[in-house]
Amino acid sequence: MKAHIVTLPGDGVGPEVTAAAVAVLEAVAAHYGHTFTFDEQLIGGCAIDATGVPLPLAALAACQAADAVLLGAVGGPKWSDPNASVRPEQGLLALRAALGVYANLRPLQVHPALANLSPLKNEKLKNVDVLFVRELTGGAYFGAKTRTADTATDECKYTVAEVERVVRRAFDLARGRRHRVTSVDKANVLETSRLWRSTVQRIAADYPDVRLEHQLVDSMAMLLLTQPSSYDVVVTENLFGDILTDEAAALAGSLGLLPSASLGEGRRGLYEPIHGSAPDIAGQGVANPVGAILSAALLLRHSLGLETEASAIETAVEQVLQHGPHSRDIGGSASTSAVRDAVLSAIDDHVDTAAAFFSGVRACG
Numbered sequence: 001m002k003a004h005i006v007t008l009p010g011d012g013v014g015p016e017v018t019a020a021a022v023a024v025l026e027a028v029a030a031h032y033g034h035t036f037t038f039d040e041q042l043i044g045g046c047a048i049d050a051t052g053v054p055l056p057l058a059a060l061a062a063c064q065a066a067d068a069v070l071l072g073a074v075g076g077p078k079w080s081d082p083n084a085s086v087r088p089e090q091g092l093l094a095l096r097a098a099l100g101v102y103a104n105l106r107p108l109q110v111h112p113a114l115a116n117l118s119p120l121k122n123e124k125l126k127n128v129d130v131l132f133v134r135e136l137t138g139g140a141y142f143g144a145k146t147r148t149a150d151t152a153t154d155e156c157k158y159t160v161a162e163v164e165r166v167v168r169r170a171f172d173l174a175r176g177r178r179h180r181v182t183s184v185d186k187a188n189v190l191e192t193s194r195l196w197r198s199t200v201q202r203i204a205a206d207y208p209d210v211r212l213e214h215q216l217v218d219s220m221a222m223l224l225l226t227q228p229s230s231y232d233v234v235v236t237e238n239l240f241g242d243i244l245t246d247e248a249a250a251l252a253g254s255l256g257l258l259p260s261a262s263l264g265e266g267r268r269g270l271y272e273p274i275h276g277s278a279p280d281i282a283g284q285g286v287a288n289p290v291g292a293i294l295s296a297a298l299l300l301r302h303s304l305g306l307e308t309e310a311s312a313i314e315t316a317v318e319q320v321l322q323h324g325p326h327s328r329d330i331g332g333s334a335s336t337s338a339v340r341d342a343v344l345s346a347i348d349d350h351v352d353t354a355a356a357f358f359s360g361v362r363a364c365g
């Protein structure tokens, strides 16, 4: 198949991990006979430096015309003055809104070889397999903001339609998994959460085969640490989802491991690791590229419908997590490019094994 992918490497470690993910996509294209074209565009702090705005119109137009968008990370100390009139993060938020990608899927699994890196006891980490579905284009991120010398406000607003579409996505995804949804809110305090909860309750009636529970966000933050294997699909609003998924990444062993897929109504999606620009390690070639590489796998699955190819990447990453090399954040000393190369050679092995298997099957037949 032919596909056109826009890349937005962004700032800090963004370009380092995005380059690794692109190399993996190129290898997959070569192995499976696809033609992927890549178009690199500016977003974030580097876009502010070059054009004065964090999401130039040319970058947005390119994303809107692409089959999928692969993003690294935006932001960093250079652009973090609280009084700055424009910020890198505004570019990312504008892009999510413009692409209409309201459902942010953040899968969490804990690889047994990394369980020792987690602050939790090993036995708590067995069978952890959670899919967070974070609402991505509403809530406090997008409400009106005000600021005077001594007062500031961020409006948190949700409509029923905004809640309904993301919650339906979560229930649909649960049907392909273990048929359980945990909806996280703060309905004991927030009006938006009460609207959220009553909408979830109404929608649940359409999914009698899916078991629903509600959880308040503060206790959910605790339960994620005490019984992480109890959860299947966790659906929540924008800000709660942001915070809970960084917490979840600690269970996996590093923020550098988790991918994400941001989806709307069509097939086009925005794919990015959940981590940021990691200014403390940027430019050193030591960032973990796994979150970005697994985001590329999600891109193949959700935007291009290439399930075999997506699984090939995931299997290759599992092998590298099992046998190394490991980057610094997960206890090793391997560079970003050494991890990338190990994933590439594991993909080679996987494709060769599959080819040998199928030629064997043909020979037998």
Ligand code: NAD
Residues within 6 Å of the ligand: 013, 017, 072, 073, 074, 075, 076, 077, 080, 089, 092, 254, 255, 256, 257, 272, 273, 274, 275, 276, 277, 278, 279, 280, 281, 286, 287, 288, 289, 291, 329
């Ligand atoms: P961060 O995620 O950049 O870093 C937090 C910690 O995790 C750091 O110690 C960092 O070294 C480590 N880390 C992150 N990614 C890693 C990787 N791939 N390999 C190894 N270690 C990794 O969070 P922060 O420091 O709070 O934020 C820095 C900047 O990134 C801020 O400007 C923030 O707004 C931005 N940010 C952007 C995104 C995004 O573009 N999607 C996401 C989160 C934060």
Ligand code: IPM
Residues within 6 Å of the ligand: 075, 089, 092, 093, 242, 274, 276
């Ligand atoms: C993330 C990031 C972003 C968010 C920031 C950079 C706007 O933390 O993707 O998790 O809060 O959504």
Ligand code: MN
Residues within 6 Å of the ligand: 242, 243, 246, 274
């Ligand atoms: Mn975040």
